[in-house]
Amino acid sequence: MNEDRISGNWKQFKGKVKEKWGQLTDDDLDVAEGKRDQLVGRIQERYGYGKDQAEKELKDWEDSNKYHW
Template identity: 45%
Template structure:
């Protein structure tokens, strides 16, 4: 498993925690932080998946 996939999942989880805290505290800033973390986590995880796909495809010499 690619490190970008792991870091992306971590960012998504962290973003969900921020969003839960925002619901509890009513903080718009915390919600925005969580939303940004989730989005960057999804993008980083997708990037890691693409890297894995490309590395698994054998390139002709």
């Protein structure tokens, strides 16, 4: 996959993430920038979740939206 396609996919993905987790800021998503573990950490931080809960929510969301890293 080339760099332009990754960048384009991340922009689309980022919008969907913000729909689900509205408390995440653009800065949070810029830090995550396609890194799943970083996104889990930001979800934990903003929502006060434990790692297991954040992982489960993200996995459930990925599965229901057919997103995979």
